[in-house]
Amino acid sequence: MNSVVALDVVLQLAFLICVSFAVITDFRTLLIPNWISLALLAAFAPFAVLHLPLSAIGGHFLVMTIVLALSVFFFVVGWLGGGDVKLMSATALWMGPGHVAAFVVLMALLGGMLAISIMAMEKFGRWLDPRLLNLALFRRLGELADSRQCPYGVAIGVAGLIVSFDLFTSVGEAR
Numbered sequence: 001m002n003s004v005v006a007l008d009v010v011l012q013l014a015f016l017i018c019v020s021f022a023v024i025t026d027f028r029t030l031l032i033p034n035w036i037s038l039a040l041l042a043a044f045a046p047f048a049v050l051h052l053p054l055s056a057i058g059g060h061f062l063v064m065t066i067v068l069a070l071s072v073f074f075f076v077v078g079w080l081g082g083g084d085v086k087l088m089s090a091t092a093l094w095m096g097p098g099h100v101a102a103f104v105v106l107m108a109l110l111g112g113m114l115a116i117s118i119m120a121m122e123k124f125g126r127w128l129d130p131r132l133l134n135l136a137l138f139r140r141l142g143e144l145a146d147s148r149q150c151p152y153g154v155a156i157g158v159a160g161l162i163v164s165f166d167l168f169t170s171v172g173e174a175r
Contacts, residue, residue: 012168014043019157022087026153032083040090051171060096067092084152091160103163111155121145
Protein backbone atom coordinates (compact mmCIF):
# COMPACT_ATOMS: atom_id res chain seq x y z
CA MET A 1 0.00 0.00 0.00
CA ASN A 2 1.53 3.31 -1.00
CA SER A 3 1.47 6.36 1.26
CA VAL A 4 -1.27 8.18 -0.71
CA VAL A 5 -3.65 5.23 -0.38
CA ALA A 6 -2.77 4.89 3.30
CA LEU A 7 -3.49 8.59 3.88
CA ASP A 8 -6.79 8.23 2.03
CA VAL A 9 -7.80 5.31 4.24
CA VAL A 10 -6.84 7.25 7.38
CA LEU A 11 -8.89 10.28 6.28
CA GLN A 12 -11.95 8.20 5.46
CA LEU A 13 -11.64 6.38 8.79
CA ALA A 14 -11.31 9.72 10.56
CA PHE A 15 -14.60 10.82 9.01
CA LEU A 16 -16.35 7.58 9.95
CA ILE A 17 -15.00 7.53 13.52
CA CYS A 18 -15.73 11.21 14.20
CA VAL A 19 -19.28 11.02 12.89
CA SER A 20 -19.95 7.74 14.71
CA PHE A 21 -18.67 9.24 17.95
CA ALA A 22 -20.94 12.27 17.42
CA VAL A 23 -23.96 10.00 17.01
CA ILE A 24 -23.18 8.07 20.19
CA THR A 25 -22.37 11.09 22.36
CA ASP A 26 -25.39 13.08 21.18
CA PHE A 27 -27.73 10.17 21.86
CA ARG A 28 -26.24 9.61 25.31
CA THR A 29 -25.62 13.18 26.47
CA LEU A 30 -27.35 15.59 24.03
CA LEU A 31 -23.92 17.13 23.42
CA ILE A 32 -21.57 16.94 20.45
CA PRO A 33 -18.00 17.85 21.41
CA ASN A 34 -16.48 20.70 19.39
CA TRP A 35 -13.38 18.64 18.60
CA ILE A 36 -15.47 16.40 16.35
CA SER A 37 -16.48 19.19 13.99
CA LEU A 38 -12.96 20.65 14.09
CA ALA A 39 -11.46 17.25 13.25
CA LEU A 40 -13.87 16.86 10.34
CA LEU A 41 -12.89 20.28 9.01
CA ALA A 42 -9.18 19.54 9.42
CA ALA A 43 -9.42 16.11 7.76
CA PHE A 44 -11.30 17.54 4.80
CA ALA A 45 -8.33 19.64 3.64
CA PRO A 46 -6.01 16.73 2.78
CA PHE A 47 -8.98 14.69 1.53
CA ALA A 48 -9.84 17.51 -0.89
CA VAL A 49 -6.24 17.76 -2.07
CA LEU A 50 -6.24 14.02 -2.80
CA HIS A 51 -9.59 13.82 -4.57
CA LEU A 52 -10.91 17.15 -5.78
CA PRO A 53 -9.82 19.47 -8.56
CA LEU A 54 -9.09 22.94 -7.23
CA SER A 55 -12.18 24.30 -9.01
CA ALA A 56 -14.46 21.89 -7.10
CA ILE A 57 -13.22 22.73 -3.61
CA GLY A 58 -15.07 26.06 -3.71
CA GLY A 59 -18.33 24.20 -4.32
CA HIS A 60 -17.80 22.17 -1.16
CA PHE A 61 -17.21 25.33 0.85
CA LEU A 62 -20.27 26.97 -0.72
CA VAL A 63 -22.40 23.99 0.32
CA MET A 64 -21.01 24.21 3.85
CA THR A 65 -21.72 27.96 3.99
CA ILE A 66 -25.33 27.52 2.85
CA VAL A 67 -25.94 24.70 5.33
CA LEU A 68 -24.27 26.76 8.08
CA ALA A 69 -26.46 29.79 7.34
CA LEU A 70 -29.68 27.76 7.34
CA SER A 71 -28.77 25.76 10.41
CA VAL A 72 -27.77 28.92 12.34
CA PHE A 73 -31.28 30.20 11.61
CA PHE A 74 -32.68 26.91 12.97
CA PHE A 75 -30.48 27.34 16.05
CA VAL A 76 -31.70 30.90 16.62
CA VAL A 77 -35.35 29.82 16.54
CA GLY A 78 -34.57 26.90 18.87
CA TRP A 79 -34.96 23.97 16.48
CA LEU A 80 -31.31 22.82 16.61
CA GLY A 81 -28.52 22.86 19.15
CA GLY A 82 -25.14 24.42 18.53
CA GLY A 83 -23.41 21.05 18.19
CA ASP A 84 -25.95 20.02 15.57
CA VAL A 85 -25.19 23.18 13.57
CA LYS A 86 -21.45 22.50 13.63
CA LEU A 87 -21.77 18.78 12.85
CA MET A 88 -24.24 19.40 10.00
CA SER A 89 -22.01 22.07 8.46
CA ALA A 90 -18.81 20.03 8.74
CA THR A 91 -20.53 16.97 7.28
CA ALA A 92 -21.99 19.06 4.43
CA LEU A 93 -18.45 20.20 3.60
CA TRP A 94 -17.50 16.58 2.95
CA MET A 95 -20.69 15.91 0.98
CA GLY A 96 -20.24 18.82 -1.41
CA PRO A 97 -22.61 19.66 -4.26
CA GLY A 98 -22.75 16.07 -5.52
CA HIS A 99 -24.00 14.46 -2.31
CA VAL A 100 -25.59 17.21 -0.22
CA ALA A 101 -29.13 16.67 -1.53
CA ALA A 102 -29.10 12.98 -0.57
CA PHE A 103 -27.57 13.91 2.80
CA VAL A 104 -30.23 16.55 3.59
CA VAL A 105 -33.19 14.42 2.49
CA LEU A 106 -31.97 11.37 4.40
CA MET A 107 -31.17 13.51 7.45
CA ALA A 108 -34.70 14.96 7.41
CA LEU A 109 -36.29 11.52 7.09
CA LEU A 110 -34.16 10.04 9.86
CA GLY A 111 -34.76 13.06 12.08
CA GLY A 112 -38.50 12.70 11.56
CA MET A 113 -38.35 9.00 12.42
CA LEU A 114 -36.34 9.77 15.55
CA ALA A 115 -38.79 12.48 16.64
CA ILE A 116 -41.75 10.17 16.03
CA SER A 117 -40.04 7.43 18.06
CA ILE A 118 -39.54 9.80 20.97
CA MET A 119 -43.14 11.05 20.77
CA ALA A 120 -44.41 7.47 20.56
CA MET A 121 -42.42 6.59 23.66
CA GLU A 122 -43.96 9.56 25.45
CA LYS A 123 -47.47 8.58 24.41
CA PHE A 124 -47.32 4.77 24.50
CA GLY A 125 -44.22 3.89 26.53
CA ARG A 126 -46.22 3.02 29.62
CA TRP A 127 -47.85 0.18 27.67
CA LEU A 128 -44.57 -1.48 26.74
CA ASP A 129 -43.48 -4.68 28.37
CA PRO A 130 -41.35 -3.75 31.41
CA ARG A 131 -38.58 -6.01 30.11
CA LEU A 132 -38.31 -3.79 27.02
CA LEU A 133 -38.12 -0.69 29.18
CA ASN A 134 -35.06 -2.17 30.89
CA LEU A 135 -33.18 -2.14 27.58
CA ALA A 136 -30.85 0.85 27.34
CA LEU A 137 -32.32 2.04 24.02
CA PHE A 138 -35.90 2.16 25.29
CA ARG A 139 -34.82 3.61 28.62
CA ARG A 140 -32.97 6.43 26.82
CA LEU A 141 -35.93 7.08 24.49
CA GLY A 142 -38.11 7.37 27.59
CA GLU A 143 -35.69 9.87 29.13
CA LEU A 144 -35.70 11.90 25.93
CA ALA A 145 -39.51 11.80 25.86
CA ASP A 146 -39.64 13.00 29.46
CA SER A 147 -37.23 15.86 28.70
CA ARG A 148 -38.94 16.62 25.36
CA GLN A 149 -35.57 16.71 23.59
CA CYS A 150 -34.41 15.13 20.36
CA PRO A 151 -30.74 14.33 19.72
CA TYR A 152 -30.79 15.50 16.10
CA GLY A 153 -27.07 14.79 15.81
CA VAL A 154 -28.09 11.15 15.53
CA ALA A 155 -30.00 11.87 12.30
CA ILE A 156 -27.21 14.12 10.99
CA GLY A 157 -24.54 11.53 11.71
CA VAL A 158 -26.38 8.47 10.45
CA ALA A 159 -27.30 10.29 7.23
CA GLY A 160 -23.67 11.37 6.85
CA LEU A 161 -22.44 7.83 7.41
CA ILE A 162 -24.85 6.34 4.88
CA VAL A 163 -24.15 8.94 2.18
CA SER A 164 -20.40 8.79 2.83
CA PHE A 165 -20.27 5.26 1.47
CA ASP A 166 -21.39 6.59 -1.92
CA LEU A 167 -19.04 9.56 -1.56
CA PHE A 168 -16.03 7.39 -0.77
CA THR A 169 -16.91 4.88 -3.48
CA SER A 170 -17.18 7.61 -6.09
CA VAL A 171 -13.84 9.18 -5.17
CA GLY A 172 -12.26 5.72 -5.12
CA GLU A 173 -13.46 5.06 -8.65
CA ALA A 174 -12.16 8.43 -9.84
CA ARG A 175 -8.66 7.53 -8.67
